[in-house]
Amino acid sequence: MVSKEELNGKVLSESDQHKLIWLGTDEQENEGVVQTNQYLIIHKGKGILLDPGGVHLFARVVSAVSRYIPLESIEHILFSHQDPDVSSGIALWMGVTKAKIYISNLWLRFLPHFGIVDNSRIIGIEGLGGKLPVEFHLQCIPAHFLHSTGNYSFYDQESRTLFSGDIGAAVFPKGGQYVLVTDFDSHMKYMIDFHRRYMGSNKVLKKWVQSVYNLPLHYIAPQHGAIFPEAQTKRFLDWLQNLECGIDLLDTIYKQ
Numbered sequence: 283m284v285s286k287e288e289l290n291g292k293v294l295s296e297s298d299q300h301k302l303i304w305l306g307t308d309e310q311e312n313e314g315v316v317q318t319n320q321y322l323i324i325h326k327g328k329g330i331l332l333d334p335g336g337v338h339l340f341a342r343v344v345s346a347v348s349r350y351i352p353l354e355s356i357e358h359i360l361f362s363h364q365d366p367d368v369s370s371g372i373a374l375w376m377g378v379t380k381a382k383i384y385i386s387n388l389w390l391r392f393l394p395h396f397g398i399v400d401n402s403r404i405i406g407i408e409g410l411g412g413k414l415p416v417e418f419h420l421q422c423i424p425a426h427f428l429h430s431t432g433n434y435s436f437y438d439q440e441s442r443t444l445f446s447g448d449i450g451a452a453v454f455p456k457g458g459q460y461v462l463v464t465d466f467d468s469h470m471k472y473m474i475d476f477h478r479r480y481m482g483s484n485k486v487l488k489k490w491v492q493s494v495y496n497l498p499l500h501y502i503a504p505q506h507g508a509i510f511p512e513a514q515t516k517r518f519l520d521w522l523q524n525l526e527c528g529i530d531l532l533d534t535i536y537k538q
């Protein structure tokens with residue numbers, strides 16, 4: 283269960299100049315809508331938002347962010363991919379901050395459908411990712427076809443956190459949400475159906491796992507479900523690289 287104090291957010295790691303915050307949740311907001319996680323990094327007083335979410339939860343996320351940092355100090359917003367639960371609030375976020383937006387260059391032409399006005403603030407990430415042109419030491423790791431065709435994970439070297447987007451997503455039963463994974467075996471049942479159907483294939487999962495396996499990891503922080511603390515990260519990656527999914531299971535979604 284998410285505790286009362288956690289509903290408004292939780293500081294996951296904190297040092298002199300660097301803070302990582304999970305931005306809370308709202309049971310009512312999640313009624314009939316896929317639950318999402320939003321994250322805020324504050325580095326030397328400047329903010330970076332990761333997958334801040336759709337129009338639906340904009341007001342709650344704005345007030346959660348404002349508890350930690352003034353909106354005008356948000357300088358960058360990162361989108362793992364183009365789905366509405368990640369990025370449909372983009373026009374609203376551009377209205378209340380002066381942030382630059384980063385997303386796969388495959389999705390640049392699609393974003394105006396969410397009501398964008400200022401293209402000069404939107405930066406396309408090239409296929410192989412790499413270091414982002416921001417002062418936060420964030421690395422951009424390709425996660426294409428997991429599930430989106432133009433998809434990135436982001437690695438924060440300071441907090442040693444891998445923001446994995448839809449990879450690691452869990453779907454909880456009503457009232458069953460928790461913030462951190464403590465028992466991987468029981469958590470797996472909330473992840474398996476989503477990963478089998480949404481993720482591209484085992485071949486792609488293996489590629490991604492290889493690219494992140496040796497990173498120092500304090501957390502793997504997905505966009506849905508619960509966060510994997512250090513003790514659970516290797517269990518999760520090992521499970522993932524052996525999972526059959528997507529086109530490995532074509533016969534279960536096509537008749538012939």
Ligand SMILES: [Fe+2]
Binds near residue numbers: 363365429430
């Ligand atoms: Fe997605």
Ligand SMILES: [Fe+2]
Binds near residue numbers: 367368448
């Ligand atoms: Fe998602």
